[in-house]
Amino acid sequence: MPHPALAQPSNRPLLRVSHLRVEFPTRRGTLVAVDDVSFDIEPGEVLGVVGESGAGKSLTGAAIIGLLDRPGRIAAGEIALEGERIDDLGADAMRRIRGRRIGAIFQDPLTSLNPLYTIGRQITETILTHLPVTPREARERAVALLEEVGIPAAAERLDHYPHQFSGGMRQRVVIALALCAEPTLIIADEPTTALDVSTQAQIIALLKRLSSQHGAAVMLITHDMGVIAETAHRVAVMYAGRIVEIGPVRSVIHAPRHPYTIGLMRSIPTVGATGARLAQIDGSMPRLDAIPSGCPFHPRCPQRFERCDKERPPLLAVDDRLAACWLYASEHD
Amino acid sequence: MTEAPCTLVKLDAVGRDFDVSKPWLNRILERAPRRLLKAVDDVSIEIQRGETFALVGESGCGKSTIARLIVGLYRPSRGRIAFDGEAQRAGMNVWSPAVRRRMQMIFQDPYASLNPRWRVTDVVAEPLRTHGLHRSRPQMRDRVGELLLQVGLSPNDGRKYPHEFSGGQRQRVSIARALSSEPEFLVCDEPTSALDVSVQAQILNLMRALQESLGLTYLFISHNLAVVSQMATRVGVMYLGRLVEIADAQTLFSHPHHPYTRMLLDAIPDLAMSGRVRTPVAGEVANPLEPPTGCAFHPRCPYANSRCKSERPELTPGLSHTRVACHAIEEGRLPV
Numbered sequence: 001m002p003h004p005a006l007a008q009p010s011n012r013p014l015l016r017v018s019h020l021r022v023e024f025p026t027r028r029g030t031l032v033a034v035d036d037v038s039f040d041i042e043p044g045e046v047l048g049v050v051g052e053s054g055a056g057k058s059l060t061g062a063a064i065i066g067l068l069d070r071p072g073r074i075a076a077g078e079i080a081l082e083g084e085r086i087d088d089l090g091a092d093a094m095r096r097i098r099g100r101r102i103g104a105i106f107q108d109p110l111t112s113l114n115p116l117y118t119i120g121r122q123i124t125e126t127i128l129t130h131l132p133v134t135p136r137e138a139r140e141r142a143v144a145l146l147e148e149v150g151i152p153a154a155a156e157r158l159d160h161y162p163h164q165f166s167g168g169m170r171q172r173v174v175i176a177l178a179l180c181a182e183p184t185l186i187i188a189d190e191p192t193t194a195l196d197v198s199t200q201a202q203i204i205a206l207l208k209r210l211s212s213q214h215g216a217a218v219m220l221i222t223h224d225m226g227v228i229a230e231t232a233h234r235v236a237v238m239y240a241g242r243i244v245e246i247g248p249v250r251s252v253i254h255a256p257r258h259p260y261t262i263g264l265m266r267s268i269p270t271v272g273a274t275g276a277r278l279a280q281i282d283g284s285m286p287r288l289d290a291i292p293s294g295c296p297f298h299p300r301c302p303q304r305f306e307r308c309d310k311e312r313p314p315l316l317a318v319d320d321r322l323a324a325c326w327l328y329a330s331e332h333d
Numbered sequence: 334m335t336e337a338p339c340t341l342v343k344l345d346a347v348g349r350d351f352d353v354s355k356p357w358l359n360r361i362l363e364r365a366p367r368r369l370l371k372a373v374d375d376v377s378i379e380i381q382r383g384e385t386f387a388l389v390g391e392s393g394c395g396k397s398t399i400a401r402l403i404v405g406l407y408r409p410s411r412g413r414i415a416f417d418g419e420a421q422r423a424g425m426n427v428w429s430p431a432v433r434r435r436m437q438m439i440f441q442d443p444y445a446s447l448n449p450r451w452r453v454t455d456v457v458a459e460p461l462r463t464h465g466l467h468r469s470r471p472q473m474r475d476r477v478g479e480l481l482l483q484v485g486l487s488p489n490d491g492r493k494y495p496h497e498f499s500g501g502q503r504q505r506v507s508i509a510r511a512l513s514s515e516p517e518f519l520v521c522d523e524p525t526s527a528l529d530v531s532v533q534a535q536i537l538n539l540m541r542a543l544q545e546s547l548g549l550t551y552l553f554i555s556h557n558l559a560v561v562s563q564m565a566t567r568v569g570v571m572y573l574g575r576l577v578e579i580a581d582a583q584t585l586f587s588h589p590h591h592p593y594t595r596m597l598l599d600a601i602p603d604l605a606m607s608g609r610v611r612t613p614v615a616g617e618v619a620n621p622l623e624p625p626t627g628c629a630f631h632p633r634c635p636y637a638n639s640r641c642k643s644e645r646p647e648l649t650p651g652l653s654h655t656r657v658a659c660h661a662i663e664e665g666r667l668p669v
Contacts, residue, residue: 226602229602268604281531
């Protein structure tokens, strides 16, 4: 039975990722981009995955939807959707799951849409691929979807091309596309990063509403702790390909326990803190070909001690969450 | 209004249009009219020596255009810009060489703004060469070493190429290059938007430290209000090419006046999870080619009335802590 921070107690999680390892073989050796990552997502739950560039958060998402770019590959671990393994499926079987049972939303709405087709065609095609409906029904469904994601005059907008939409409206179209076949899991990779703050607020509100209404589970990948605070129920903080802390959003944000999460939270500027010097974490995330031994954060950690550069810390229970830090080992030994 | 003695940069009713018409032949054949995009319109700002003046607004509001107008990458279509009392010139060079040396720019993307084929020494020394500030090679090398130390890199890093550095280190190189001609005024256009949060904190702290030790004046452009609140002494909020509010940073963030400023502040994710009551954001930025009549914000403004739709509000005059362009505030219809 996993710790409650890894999963809310349940016999059947919607998604279970266990000991996932993603490798990139290169001429100069194998790079490990995702290292022993495990988590569950329950139906209707929003799990935030947060980290800086190179932390492995997007690759974790790509591994789940089977869209790892070559030569990247899943080297170990298991991914199970509704109790059924999906990490070892062939390309065709995976394509049927993608779009039908897992919807994906990416950062840049322009690259997710085909500029040569009207959005109506793109949405109806997706619906027809996955659901047993007539073209007329598909079109009606497309209008309903666009209305649901807040696009005004949806019936007319169906015949417009992606470039005729603003950035925020385009992202709404992408969300509508992801929802076409009513997937049980939505993977949203930086869905608001390319958008302005006011548009971001609207998209966040939309994602929240959709996940609670459709009961879909959402894996929300972002570098923005603010977006996580607004949207997620639980959060996993990633560093150098590993989860360093995972637990309920409120506790991780208000009282982070892993030194990296602590440093990260302090370095986020907040409105109203005029003039104060920001706390900073010196150095930067290690490159994949030079991940430090033991705890990968130890060279930057203000609280490191002898054990940290020798042994890799496992996720240890602290309060209501898990943190991969030797500081909390004494509570177990 | 008389010019205060400590004004370093002064913009006087500056505007800039871009011609976005179709090509000449299409215009003739399709009888399409010329179309002008007013990227910046009627903007007056005085940036005081030693302060950090921030411009905020969403994409397309004209804040980067203002940065480019000030450093002379664009010429204003209307209005005047002066640096330390000296006006921009006609002809090839917008600024005299003496003025050009005194202002530098830091760009958003440290991956695009450094020449990948140049060693960092050459990147940093380029302004020295351009302005003829150091003649001998050893002199130049020493100066570059000094600059790299100043931004937290090692003098030995000068031998490396930009790709050998992380994003944060590259932005340090950009800052070293900007500082090499010993400028007084730095225009920073989204200097940390491409960086991770922990690295962003390092760069912001570095910029503050440099400002204190070198007495720099910053024009700081960002869409991130939290970063602006951290850095700015005064803030100008822009919407569709015009200033809607100018205020001291503290006043702006504690008592925002303009409905757009309030909306922007309400849109920031609530990191503290305080559950404070916020008004949901309505609508989208209008098409700048066909800006709404009257106050450009009126289609999204909950307080708009018929006057807002027809008459354009001007910034309230005076030297008070807050100047705001809003009829509702002027008429007292909006609780301050």
